[in-house]
Amino acid sequence: MALISDYSPGATPLSPDELQGLIPSFVTTQGALNEFEQANISRGAAWAHKSRQDVLTEKFIMNLHKRMFDATWKWAGKYRTSDKNIGCPYWDIPMKVTELIKNTQTQIDSQSMVPDEIAIRFHHKLVSVHPFPNGNGRHSRLMADLLIVRLGGKPFSWGGNIDLASPSETRSSYLSALRAADARDIALLLLFARS
Numbered sequence: 255m256a257l258i259s260d261y262s263p264g265a266t267p268l269s270p271d272e273l274q275g276l277i278p279s280f281v282t283t284q285g286a287l288n289e290f291e292q293a294n295i296s297r298g299a300a301w302a303h304k305s306r307q308d309v310l311t312e313k314f315i316m317n318l319h320k321r322m323f324d325a326t327w328k329w330a331g332k333y334r335t336s337d338k339n340i341g342c343p344y345w346d347i348p349m350k351v352t353e354l355i356k357n358t359q360t361q362i363d364s365q366s367m368v369p370d371e372i373a374i375r376f377h378h379k380l381v382s383v384h385p386f387p388n389g390n391g392r393h394s395r396l397m398a399d400l401l402i403v404r405l406g407g408k409p410f411s412w413g414g415n416i417d418l419a420s421p422s423e424t425r426s427s428y429l430s431a432l433r434a435a436d437a438r439d440i441a442l443l444l445l446f447a448r449s
Contacts, residue, residue: 266338266339266340266341266384266387266388266390267338267339268387268388269336269387271336272327272329272334272336272387272388275327275328275329275387276326276327276328277325277326277327277328278290278325278326287326290325290326291323291326291389291392293325294322294323294324294325294326295322295323295389295392295396297321297325298318298321298322298323298324298396299322299396301321302318302321302396302400303400303403309397309400309401309404310355310358310359310401311355312348312351312352312355315351315355315380315385315397316331316332316333317331318393318396318397318400319331319385319386319389319393320332322389322392322393322396323388323389327387327388329386329387332386333347333348333385333386334347334384334385334386334387336387338384338387340382340384341382341383341384341385341390342382342383342384347383347385350383350385351380351383351385354376354379354380354383357379358372358375358376358401361375362405369402369405369406369407370402370407370444370447370448371440371444372401372405373398373399373401373402373405373407373410374398374410374440374443374444374447375440376394376397376398376401377394377395377397377398377443377447378394378432378435378436378440378443380393380394380397381394381432382436391428395410395412398410398447410447410448411447411448411449412428412446412447413427413428413446413449414449427446428446430442431443431445431446
């Protein structure tokens with residue numbers, strides 16, 4: 255199947271095996287994929303916002319990804335099994351996710367940071383682990399929104415752009431903020447999340 259070679263800057267290309275997991279056979283371009291995924295993501299987000307489950311569990315993290323992409327990808331909700339141009343080695347994913355959950359819960363319990371910073375640091379670390387073959391940015395942003403709401407705050411605006419998957423100036427700003435956070439400067443990402 256010839257499919258999806260026009261990736262947005264900063265997007266993680268899928269392997270041929272991962273592309274074989276595409277459920278809708280009529281999707282052949284990145285734009286069509288983004289549109290189809292967005293409808294799937296909206297259903298997953300509606301479920302998540304109604305859920306009363308603890309968001310800081312590996313089970314919830316995986317289940318949310320599944321609900322966000324279950325009509326799009328056969329591997330939705332399953333950790334990636336190959337290395338990418340970003341993220342930890344795939345065999346380290348379960349350990350890194352567990353470590354992230356524990357560290358975040360410690361930050362919450364100790365109130366070592368304001369809630370926005372806890373949620374944004376969680377988002378940054380989750381997207382840097384890159385646990386899934388696709389959808390990591392969208393998944394980690396929704397996770398951060400769910401976490402900040404559970405901490406008594408309001409969801410983030412993420413630059414006011416709902417579609418950060420497609421090329422735009424807002425996407426470029428988001429990627430720059432992520433790179434700054436990679437260099438241990440979280441300020442730009444905090445600012446972007448509330449802009």
